[in-house]
Amino acid sequence: MGLVDIAFKFGLILIIFLISLVVAMYSTYAERKIAAFFQDRIGPNRAGPFGLLQPLADGAKMFLKEEIIPTNATPFLFIVGPSLAILTACIGSAVIPWGQQITIGGHIVDLQVTDINVGVLYIFGVVSLGVYGVMIGGWASNNKYSLLGAIRAASQNISYEISMGLSIIALLMLTGTLSLREIAEQQHGWNWNILRQPLGFLIFIVCAFAETNRTPFDLPECETELVGGYHTEYSSMKLGFYLFAEYINMFISSAVMATLYWGGYNYPGMDWMLAHTGPTIAPIIGVVVLFAKTFLFIFFFMWVRWTIPRFRYDQLMDLGWKILIPLAIANIVLTGIVSATLTHFGY
Amino acid sequence: MESLSNKRKVLEVKPLNFLERAYLPAIAGGLITTMKHFFRKPVTISYPEEKREFSENFRGMHSLKRDEDGKERCTACGLCALSCPAEAITMTAAERQKGEEHLYREEKYAAVYEINMLRCIFCGLCEEACPKEAIYLDGDIVPADYLRKDFIYGKDKLVEAPLNQ
Numbered sequence: 001m002g003l004v005d006i007a008f009k010f011g012l013i014l015i016i017f018l019i020s021l022v023v024a025m026y027s028t029y030a031e032r033k034i035a036a037f038f039q040d041r042i043g044p045n046r047a048g049p050f051g052l053l054q055p056l057a058d059g060a061k062m063f064l065k066e067e068i069i070p071t072n073a074t075p076f077l078f079i080v081g082p083s084l085a086i087l088t089a090c091i092g093s094a095v096i097p098w099g100q101q102i103t104i105g106g107h108i109v110d111l112q113v114t115d116i117n118v119g120v121l122y123i124f125g126v127v128s129l130g131v132y133g134v135m136i137g138g139w140a141s142n143n144k145y146s147l148l149g150a151i152r153a154a155s156q157n158i159s160y161e162i163s164m165g166l167s168i169i170a171l172l173m174l175t176g177t178l179s180l181r182e183i184a185e186q187q188h189g190w191n192w193n194i195l196r197q198p199l200g201f202l203i204f205i206v207c208a209f210a211e212t213n214r215t216p217f218d219l220p221e222c223e224t225e226l227v228g229g230y231h232t233e234y235s236s237m238k239l240g241f242y243l244f245a246e247y248i249n250m251f252i253s254s255a256v257m258a259t260l261y262w263g264g265y266n267y268p269g270m271d272w273m274l275a276h277t278g279p280t281i282a283p284i285i286g287v288v289v290l291f292a293k294t295f296l297f298i299f300f301f302m303w304v305r306w307t308i309p310r311f312r313y314d315q316l317m318d319l320g321w322k323i324l325i326p327l328a329i330a331n332i333v334l335t336g337i338v339s340a341t342l343t344h345f346g347y
Numbered sequence: 348m349e350s351l352s353n354k355r356k357v358l359e360v361k362p363l364n365f366l367e368r369a370y371l372p373a374i375a376g377g378l379i380t381t382m383k384h385f386f387r388k389p390v391t392i393s394y395p396e397e398k399r400e401f402s403e404n405f406r407g408m409h410s411l412k413r414d415e416d417g418k419e420r421c422t423a424c425g426l427c428a429l430s431c432p433a434e435a436i437t438m439t440a441a442e443r444q445k446g447e448e449h450l451y452r453e454e455k456y457a458a459v460y461e462i463n464m465l466r467c468i469f470c471g472l473c474e475e476a477c478p479k480e481a482i483y484l485d486g487d488i489v490p491a492d493y494l495r496k497d498f499i500y501g502k503d504k505l506v507e508a509p510l511n512q
Contacts, residue, residue, distance in 0.1 A: 038381045042391045307381045308374060
């Protein structure tokens with residue numbers, strides 16, 4: 001690996017980091033604007049044209065607010081909580097292939113920070129680490145509501161990770177690899193995994209809602225009963241980090257869903273595009289396509305949030321353990337039978 | 348017992364069928380409903396820039412009227428203060444001096460006329476009680492302020508602007 005490649009890699013890491021932060025920032029704006037449209041309102045429109053500077057104003061407010069650490073809280077863990085939450089949210093993007101190999105001035109660059117052969121497992125590891133931030137923060141606050149929120153977050157994430165993993169297994173039986181790059185390459189053109197794994201995708205997206213603590217599974221926050229759940233005691237930028245982490249998680253899980261099931265950077269007619277626009281422009285169009293898919297998923301997250309009320313806790317557990325897990329196992333069996341039959345008859 | 352109105356309806360709670368228990372059709376229905384609202388025109392009125400039209404009988408801030416020659420109509424009879432259920436109105440009467448005929452219509456006028464806007468309930472009884480058609484609640488919404496004392500409106504805020512200005 002030459003010096004130029006390392007420089008490109010660093011640039012890529014920086015760009016992806018900045019993009020996830022900016023996307024998270026403007027997700028807060030989009031959330032408020034979309035919520036307004038769904039409720040026949042206008043939404044934030046005072047800061048800048050169409051309220052576009054609202055996230056900056058919010059950020060400035062977050063930084064300038066008083067930093068409060070409650071007397072009975074554990075100060076070290078109280079700070080570790082939000083730091084861990086935002087850290088785990090940011091490192092998830094490392095294995096996502098943002099585009100095909102791109103040629104810039106004779107250099108061939110991978111539009112992926114690292115292509116590890118257990119990419120899917122890495123994502124799962126990072127996601128399950130994310131709940132530690134919530135748990136530590138809720139525990140360190142020394143507050144009943146925070147603790148309840150943290151417990152809920154922990155048990156919810158554990159329950160839904162199982163069915164998420166099971167839904168992925170069915171997909172991996174078809175792809176035969178854990179590397180996200182190879183999974184993306186296999187979906188060349190129209191050959192998207194959603195066509196072969198619709199049930200698996202349904203289970204996956206429900207679990208993604210639960211893993212990112214979004215409505216209808218936002219029980220860890222739950223303003224109406226838990227006063228804000230695990231971040232009840234948080235203020236200023238530490239609260240900002242928690243909220244930010246949620247939006248980054250949403251962005252990353254949208255990108256993962258787009259990559260695993262909706263073809264990633266692939267789109268119909270990409271070969272024609274590659275032949276006509278050259279190896280520099282075509283991958284960039286692929287990146288745009290991936291981002292479009294990701295933003296559609298983010299929009300879907302928000303659409304669902306402003307449509308469906310929150311689940312009750314026992315309903316959440318029923319759905320996780322009694323419906324999604326059996327369904328995911330049935331999906332594995334079904335996938336196995338169908339693919340074995342197809343191979344037997346020589347497809 | 349026999350119901351008197353015959354409107355009573357006995358509701359039967361049926362167990363949910365499979366589709367209803369599967370959440371998804373209901374969720375899809377909900378998503379369609381919200382999407383319809385997404386493209387609807389917002390009902391918001393951006394307040395300081397746009398204002399909702401008041402109804403014809405809206406009662407806002409009081410104004411003390413002048414007659415066609417620009418003289419103050421109020422004669423400080425005190426009927427408005429007497430009729431006020433919230434006791435928001437106070438006034439001090441004074442006699443019109445020579446040379447002030449162009450200012451006040453009657454021989455007696457209100458030297459001080461104060462309405463406490465925090466007490467006022469905008470019922471309009473002062474308007475009805477006034478024999479001289481001197482007070483009307485035809486103004487705008489009373490604006491917000493910081494101090495209680497600033498809500499006691501004197502003649503400077505209540506009297507209509509002179510005609511020739």
